[in-house]
Amino acid sequence: MPSSSRDPSRPEGAFDVVLVGIAARGLAASARRAGLRALVLDLFADEDTRALASQVVQLRRRDSFALDPDDLLEQLDRHAGSAVPLVLGTGFEDAPELVAKLAARFRLVGSGADTLARLKDPGIFAGHLAALGIPHPRFFPGEAPEGVRALEKRVGGAGGGHIRRARRARGAGWYLQEFVDGRSVSALFLADGRRAHLLAFSQQWCAPSDTAPFRYGGCAGPIHAEAPLVHPLADALSRLAGAVGLKGLASADLILHDEGWHLIEVNPRPGATLDIFDAPPLPPLLRLHLDACAGDLPDLPLLVPGAGVEARAAGLFYAPAATVLRDALPDWAADRPAPGTRIAAGEPVCTVRAAGRDIAEARANLARRMDHLSRALNTASRAAAE
Template structure:
């Protein structure tokens, strides 16, 4: 567990915000940009997270890359004040009960347990969308109808690693959703519990592995979406925000196609697009999150490609084989483990970032950096195997 020279027992060493999640480096960077002193609790305590935060607590892993609720509650009780804003990142999608526990003891700033349950329970979510007239994929309670493609997903899952083509869901904790063909995009937005404000659209892609064909690969933005369609999405998300009481930063995954669009999923927390949007011309996104949770939506125009707007891309680099990191990673890599860290095959090593004049250039730079990292780390993979 990383240590800090700051003495947490002294009042002058207080924090402005507490950030918790599986990986909270993006939130820590936004806090630093906003001038906020952050206490971070996550599973990795990466080197750049430690440099960005005032103090970092490495949490115990539970069942792979899940948060251990007991350890999280214990560490928060030990290090975090009850009145300091607590912002939750990834790792709480399937745990509304844990969010309720946290809200009872700490000052959670964001969507509550009830909102989370309504958005992440697939049946409740589909019913809510139907009631609001928002286009969405059908759920199949049994087998998919003949001739219909379907995806099996884990309830509350994130990251895409749990998604697979299937004819029938495997049982409790899983569901079957209609597959919708089209362009996969995500929209970052803010909610104040009553209305939503769109911030920017991004494109996303998969980095398929043998057992995870829809594993999350990365994102790039901003991308342009037809004005009429963007207005439809904004109206739909405002209706949904008011219906479920969504607050703060969130993202919605969409499929755009010739006939229109479908809303696939809503993640009611700050996510991966912090890496491409938490930079000028936008203000610090964590500050916008705190403001929206207090009922203040910003008067910001939708961020679109154009003059003066740099395109950015960020992708996850997964270990192709078991490895031991021998050297520090390049500056364009984020979520940097310390040299000597052992990483199993298929686990994320770091986030790779790139920028360009447009999306094509940003993704081309990202691809070159991914290739460079793959070649550079091949030695580490061989060393781990010997």
């Protein structure tokens, strides 16, 4: 059954914001930084999430890392109240019907079900991009034309674990997107339903496994973006925000290449780059999300590398084998499970964070910490087996 750190003496309405997602620790950290008392509901209730939030409710896990809609609605009815702003993180990309139910019963602050469907239905999304003249890969509902390289993706999929090279989609709920060579970059931005405002750019990379060659690995930023990208992209995202009613903090996944850029995907929610951008000189990103949803876009310059701007990197550390955590993880690890937690092979153990004077140093420090954690877990596993 779901567990809760609820204080029975705490009166209803004692929260400033309700945060929901598969893993909502990043949102909880942003809420703490903004001075907001947060009720958090996610699948893990990690130790650092409990330290950051006023209350944490662990939700029931379904189908690997999917939220159980019935349990979520039950726990929100029990703990949240309808007047407190509700902010959604990851886990709703393939569930516009659930988002519609949440909006009907609670004070949802962010993009609604219609916007989510327009952005996450690949055919509708490609149609919007084509109508707006925004460069994007071609979409194929069933089979790619001869000679066209393509990726198979799950409708509403997140995290990259569902993506593979293919010429034919496996059936309902899957589609093909033309493969575009280039460099993977993410743009963090805000939208108010009519306009968009760019905040920062980051680089992304994969952590491939035998069964998931495009599994999400991590991100680092801020990175420089040239004017030939920034101004057209800002205009494109504003036109897209107006067309689909996009609101709040969001990210755009791009491929940069010699001929320009392609927009691959838009995630209409706060995401993984909270770990690298929710820090000075930017204000708390959750506060910016709430303001943007109320129609107030900030007058902030684009965050770029330079004096006073620390480069940050964050990566997911995946368990190389089934393991049981015996000791507390280091302070530079986030999403920290409690000692004694069992983790299956290939599942994420934690997020590893690092910083540096530039992106290269931040990523080198991150790699050293990843290696340290790998060796420590391998040593612990061998000791447990003896």
